Amino acid sequence: MDTDRIDQIVDKHHGEPSSLIQILLDIQTENSWLPREALERVAERLQVPMTRIQHIATFYKAFSLVPKGRHQIHICVGTACHVRGGSRVLDTVEDLTGIKPGETDLDLKFSLETVNCLGCCALGPVMEIDGKTHGKMAPAQTADVLKNYD
Amino acid sequence: MSDILLTIDGKEVRAKQDMTLLEAARSAGISIPTLCHHEKLEPYGACRLCIVEVETRGHPRIVVSCVYPVEKDIVVRTRSEKIDRIRKMILELQMAHAPDSFILQDLATEYGADKDRFEKEPSFCIHCGLCVRYCAEVKKKNAVGFVDRGIRKEISFIPEIASKECWNCKECFELCPTEALQAAYVLIEALISPETSFKPEEDGDRTKGDQDRKARKGLSVLA
Numbered sequence: 395m396d397t398d399r400i401d402q403i404v405d406k407h408h409g410e411p412s413s414l415i416q417i418l419l420d421i422q423t424e425n426s427w428l429p430r431e432a433l434e435r436v437a438e439r440l441q442v443p444m445t446r447i448q449h450i451a452t453f454y455k456a457f458s459l460v461p462k463g464r465h466q467i468h469i470c471v472g473t474a475c476h477v478r479g480g481s482r483v484l485d486t487v488e489d490l491t492g493i494k495p496g497e498t499d500l501d502l503k504f505s506l507e508t509v510n511c512l513g514c515c516a517l518g519p520v521m522e523i524d525g526k527t528h529g530k531m532a533p534a535q536t537a538d539v540l541k542n543y544d
Numbered sequence: 545m546s547d548i549l550l551t552i553d554g555k556e557v558r559a560k561q562d563m564t565l566l567e568a569a570r571s572a573g574i575s576i577p578t579l580c581h582h583e584k585l586e587p588y589g590a591c592r593l594c595i596v597e598v599e600t601r602g603h604p605r606i607v608v609s610c611v612y613p614v615e616k617d618i619v620v621r622t623r624s625e626k627i628d629r630i631r632k633m634i635l636e637l638q639m640a641h642a643p644d645s646f647i648l649q650d651l652a653t654e655y656g657a658d659k660d661r662f663e664k665e666p667s668f669c670i671h672c673g674l675c676v677r678y679c680a681e682v683k684k685k686n687a688v689g690f691v692d693r694g695i696r697k698e699i700s701f702i703p704e705i706a707s708k709e710c711w712n713c714k715e716c717f718e719l720c721p722t723e724a725l726q727a728a729y730v731l732i733e734a735l736i737s738p739e740t741s742f743k744p745e746e747d748g749d750r751t752k753g754d755q756d757r758k759a760r761k762g763l764s765v766l767a
Contacts, residue, residue: 512686
């Protein structure tokens with residue numbers, strides 16, 4: 395992400411230090427993670443200390459300080475999905491992608507996260523990829539779903 | 545601005561309007577234990593050790609005295625069975641993180657806290673924020689800050705700033721109630737520049753011996 399684009403985002407929020415979280419969210423949405431150079435530029439533009447930005451960026455789970463894959467897999471391990479075998483779906487996806495929850499594979503293809511509820515317990519076990527919900531997953535079906543993403 | 549009259553431990557205390565309970569008590573010579581308080585810094589209310597019982601119109605409740613402004617005609621008790629019990633618990637929880645801190649050990653003796661009550665999670669930091677706030681508010685360098693949250697919250701130096709500012713300052717070292725800060729600093733220093741990290745200081749810093757001793761201690765607790 396280049397400096398000009400970061401400047402544009404900062405300008406959109408009128409360079410207000412109080413808009414720090416909004417600015418970081420915009421960068422996160424566009425870039426899918428927060429590179430160090432971007433944070434340094436934001437700190438310089440807003441005159442906010444780096445310690446503060448670091449605190450906020452590590453506090454909220456919405457921010458990532460490491461690169462994320464092109465596709466975000468969320469697997470529900472909430473109660474309803476758990477009793478319907480969510481953990482087995484998770485195990486299979488871990489095997490297929492070779493990554494654990496919180497990690498990203500080397501090709502930056504997938505990032506895997508667990509979530510505690512996606513609000514559609516009747517569809518459990520639920521796997522969500524890039525916001526698209528795949529309900530009633532069986533471990534054997536996951537390979538077919540993942541195949542559609544590259 | 546008119547003075548405010550209140551009662552602390554049965555003693556009539558006259559306080560200024562913008563004072564906190566802690567300041568009022570200390571000005572009257574009544575001591576309240578604190579870990580995160582520092583005169584030069586804004587009150588933070590992190591350690592909760594300075595809790596006192598405040599009674600208004602016959603209703604007692606527990607407040608944190610370092611962030612509680614003085615009020616007219618309140619009755620304050622800085623020691624009571626309830627307060628001592630809570631302080632003991634706070635100390636026991638903090639000692640699960642920093643069992644070797646001298647300040648905590650002294651307080652533990654006073655309040656009868658058992659340092660082995662809870663399973664040890666030696667992070668050595670009790671999140672008082674003294675180093676973080678001192679660096680931000682007094683030195684205005686922001687070399688050290690908090691990262692992460694909840695049980696994973698810890699202090700972290702910004703290497704780019706720390707390598708420029710910290711070597712000749714280290715004023716936060718003295719503030720740390722558990723000396724965890726030094727351990728973190730020495731560790732980061734060793735990671736950035738392994739060959740220079742234990743170089744003796746050239747300028748005759750009068751507290752050098754003391755600091756070196758503390759720094760070694762910091763490392764030994766980490767190991």
